[in-house]
Amino acid sequence: MSSDSEKPATDAKPAExxxxxxxxxxxxxxxxxxxxxxxxxxxxxxxxxIAEKFDDKIExxxxxEDRVRINVSRENVLEVAEFIRDELNFDHVESVSGVDYPxxxxxxxVYHLGSYSDSSLARQILVLATRAQRExxxxxxxxxxxxxxxxxxxxxxxFHEREIFEMFGVFFEGHPDNRRLLLPEDWADLPPLRKDFxxxxx
Amino acid sequence: xxxDLVTPENANVFVGKLGDxxxxxxxxxxxxxxxxGRIWSLWPVHIETACCSVEFGAASSPRYDVERFGIIExxxxxxxxxxVVVQGTITRKMAPRLRLVYDxxxxxxxxxxxxxxxxxxxxxxxxxxxxxxxxxxIPVDVYVPGCPPRPETLIQGCMLLQEKIKRMKARKFV
Amino acid sequence: xxEIMPGLALQKVDERIMTLNVGPQHPGSGHMxxxxxxxxxxxxxxxxxxxxxxxxEEKMAEYRNYILNIPHLERPVIHDSCNVLxxxxxxxxxxxxxxxxxxxxxxxxxxxxxxxxxxxxxxLAIYGIFLGHSTMFMWPAGDRExxxxxxxxxxxxxxxxxxxxxxxxxNDLPPNFEDVCLRQVNYFEKRIKEYSAVFxxxxxxxxxxxxxxxxxxxxxxxxxxxxxxxxxxxxxYDLRKKEPYDAYxxxxxxxxxxxxxxxxxxxxxxxxxxxxxxxxxxxxxQKMPKSGSVRVKxxxxxxxxxxxxxxxxxxxxxxxxxxxxxxxxxxxxxxxKLSVPSFRNLIALPYLLxxxxxxxxxxxxxxxxxxxxxxxx
Numbered sequence: 001m002s003s004d005s006e007k008p009a010t011d012a013k014p015a016e017x018x019x020x021x022x023x024x025x026x027x028x029x030x031x032x033x034x035x036x037x038x039x040x041x042x043x044x045x046x047x048x049x050i051a052e053k054f055d056d057k058i059e060x061x062x063x064x065e066d067r068v069r070i071n072v073s074r075e076n077v078l079e080v081a082e083f084i085r086d087e088l089n090f091d092h093v094e095s096v097s098g099v100d101y102p103x104x105x106x107x108x109x110v111y112h113l114g115s116y117s118d119s120s121l122a123r124q125i126l127v128l129a130t131r132a133q134r135e136x137x138x139x140x141x142x143x144x145x146x147x148x149x150x151x152x153x154x155x156x157x158x159f160h161e162r163e164i165f166e167m168f169g170v171f172f173e174g175h176p177d178n179r180r181l182l183l184p185e186d187w188a189d190l191p192p193l194r195k196d197f198x199x200x201x202x
Numbered sequence: 203x204x205x206d207l208v209t210p211e212n213a214n215v216f217v218g219k220l221g222d223x224x225x226x227x228x229x230x231x232x233x234x235x236x237x238x239g240r241i242w243s244l245w246p247v248h249i250e251t252a253c254c255s256v257e258f259g260a261a262s263s264p265r266y267d268v269e270r271f272g273i274i275e276x277x278x279x280x281x282x283x284x285x286v287v288v289q290g291t292i293t294r295k296m297a298p299r300l301r302l303v304y305d306x307x308x309x310x311x312x313x314x315x316x317x318x319x320x321x322x323x324x325x326x327x328x329x330x331x332x333x334x335x336x337x338x339x340i341p342v343d344v345y346v347p348g349c350p351p352r353p354e355t356l357i358q359g360c361m362l363l364q365e366k367i368k369r370m371k372a373r374k375f376v
Numbered sequence: 377x378x379e380i381m382p383g384l385a386l387q388k389v390d391e392r393i394m395t396l397n398v399g400p401q402h403p404g405s406g407h408m409x410x411x412x413x414x415x416x417x418x419x420x421x422x423x424x425x426x427x428x429x430x431x432x433e434e435k436m437a438e439y440r441n442y443i444l445n446i447p448h449l450e451r452p453v454i455h456d457s458c459n460v461l462x463x464x465x466x467x468x469x470x471x472x473x474x475x476x477x478x479x480x481x482x483x484x485x486x487x488x489x490x491x492x493x494x495x496x497x498x499x500l501a502i503y504g505i506f507l508g509h510s511t512m513f514m515w516p517a518g519d520r521e522x523x524x525x526x527x528x529x530x531x532x533x534x535x536x537x538x539x540x541x542x543x544x545x546x547n548d549l550p551p552n553f554e555d556v557c558l559r560q561v562n563y564f565e566k567r568i569k570e571y572s573a574v575f576x577x578x579x580x581x582x583x584x585x586x587x588x589x590x591x592x593x594x595x596x597x598x599x600x601x602x603x604x605x606x607x608x609x610x611x612x613y614d615l616r617k618k619e620p621y622d623a624y625x626x627x628x629x630x631x632x633x634x635x636x637x638x639x640x641x642x643x644x645x646x647x648x649x650x651x652x653x654x655x656x657x658x659x660x661x662q663k664m665p666k667s668g669s670v671r672v673k674x675x676x677x678x679x680x681x682x683x684x685x686x687x688x689x690x691x692x693x694x695x696x697x698x699x700x701x702x703x704x705x706x707x708x709x710x711x712x713k714l715s716v717p718s719f720r721n722l723i724a725l726p727y728l729l730x731x732x733x734x735x736x737x738x739x740x741x742x743x744x745x746x747x748x749x750x751x752x753x
Binding site: 247248249250251252253255256257259260262263264265275280290291293295296299303325326328329330331332349350352 | 399400401402403406407427428429430431432435436439447448451452453454455498501502505513514517518520521524534535536749
């Protein structure tokens with residue numbers, strides 16, 4: 001689901017074919033070696049701070065250069081977001097996207113958090129991911145696909161969560177205005193970015 | 203002498219011949235003058251639909267200058283306009299509004315479909331929110347292909363529209 | 377600070393309040409609708425209604441592979457197309473694990489800066505239409521043609537260049553490009569320096585835009601705005617300096633910041649940015665390696681290994697544009713999300729318009745450096 005911390009090693013280019021009648025040499029493929037994992041220091045500090053406060057409620061997916069990813073369950077996401085805002089000084093949300101996993105019957109909502117006021121965090125993006133349950137026949141707004149809204153913690157998610165509501169059918173509890181933003185007013189089909197909504201002809 | 207010429211039997215022939223003479227003397231030149239007035243002042247409605255509006259704006263810029271043809275950019279009210287340039291993709295949300303704009307314009311009105319998306323849906327032909335071409339909802343006079351069409355292509359499209367208007371009847375009712 | 381209720385604040389409308397549609401067909405609205413409620417001459421509440429150009433780019437991206445995605449992903453902003461493709465291309469290169477040659481990085485920087493200037497000039501032109509200042513439409517619309525000529529020499533197209541590909545750029549610069557580019561950029565810079573006399577010191581423009589739509593520093597951070605809106609409110613944040621990508625870490629960049637946060641500051645910052653871009657282009661032309669390849673050729677249907685997620689961001693003409701790519705080992709991306717600066721700045725609109733006069737609405741609205749086609753994707 002998410003990569004681990006080392007960068008994937010590139011394949012070496014296949015050897016040049018000699019212009020003779022001999023059969024061409026087989027391309028040499030280097031196996032990725034098991035390098036001992038060395039995580040970047042500043043990002044490790046961030047993830048350690050979160051991990052020591054919320055032991056087992058979260059899962060640190062990866063710690064890469066400038067990007068730290070945390071997976072949280074939907075019951076704990078409000079707590080973790082408040083901690084991130086108050087203790088770690090992340091003050092706005094850059095983007096919110098949803099990813100549909102129909103085989104696991106879940107819809108994942110990913111928040112990318114950034115900071116303008118703290119200059120040591122100018123490059124960092126904290127990736128916060130939660131999952132909502134997914135139903136086969138969605139009735140957006142009245143079925144079990146619900147998540148708590150982060151609007152009271154980060155005001156900047158307002159329009160982003162409205163877009164996820166109309167595109168995936170995820171209802172955000174606590175958001176005062178779950179209604180359509182981009183789709184036409186008379187859209188009566190499945191939420192379009194789900195995987196079972198197919199484009200015409202494909 | 204006129205009374206002898208015009209008998210009840212051949213009165214209608216006489217009237218027909220009189221009509222022909224009047225048409226040649228007055229109607230043709232008058233129609234030509236009216237069409238001349240229409241050609242050189244086509245005012246487009248200020249409706250920007252999608253990305254081709256950038257090239258429409260560039261066509262009004264000093265280098266390509268479509269204003270020398272009488273086509274003024276950024277006009278105010280649509281009740282005084284007679285040209286709709288549909289610039290780009292029409293989505294399902296925009297389609298009823300486009301039809302409303304077209305209905306509100308007074309006669310005579312002309313439509314230019316600019317860009318591949320307005321002709322057949324273009325690059326977005328399989329998207330869920332895009333209409334495959336606008337000629338299902340409004341009657342189109344000139345199709346200008348391109349993605350986006352260069353400003354010179356748009357000007358050629360306007361010139362084709364002018365040729366078409368020259369051939370049209372100036373008045374609908376005799 | 378004041379809390380804003382979303383939607384229309386007055387659900388029950390009384391007799392004094394009138395609801396107006398500043399609709400998709402309006403000389404002052406761009407490609408979207410703004411529903412305003414006014415009490416006499418003052419706006420009481422406002423509800424933006426984007427989505428008239430929503431073409432489903434993100435859904436279409438899931439059916440096309442990484443190379444086929446390039447033509448349609450650059451169309452949200454056709455004249456700034458290099459900057460819209462930039463984070464996507466950087467993300468795909470990280471997924472596929474490719475390293476871009478040096479000369480390609482500099483060519484990308486030059487194309488990105490030219491596109492930024494081309495975009496800002498068109499934005500200034502439309503600002504002129506909104507304010508009714510026809511010279512402010514004609515001068516920028518005409519002067520940007522110098523830079524469009526340069527892009528046409530480089531890529532072959534006036535707009536929608538499709539020049540950036542994963543692995544570098546499509547073609548090398550044409551011969552003798554450096555001299556022509558320097559000449560055009562110098563003349564362009566001389567021309568835009570004259571704008572201060574006609575626009576920015578013009579008492580009418582100052583009277584119409586000073587002290588309207590004031591966005592304080594705290595609110596700019598809290599609302600998550602980006603780009604020139606942020607820098608006009610006093611926050612020094614430019615991704616080309618904070619998180620440099622490609623060749624920007626070897627160039628000398630100065631960030632323009634103004635403290636007032638009103639429409640006048642937001643309309644002046646992009647002009648100052650353009651003057652800075654001219655300097656960057658000159659530096660890049662000097663420091664560029666004189667020869668070398670500009671493209672790493674990929675195998676057909678390139679795919680990444682395993683499950684990866686990448687988020688890359690870039691400073692475009694409007695602000696920080698991000699692209700989140702989820703890949704699961706197939707040639708098509710599993711999910712592609714473009715986080716566009718116009719959509720992020722849209723949240724400031726109901727906040728700023730409350731309490732403004734109706735006549736100030738176009739100047740406040742367009743000064744948010746908003747491109748409606750991009751916000752809808």
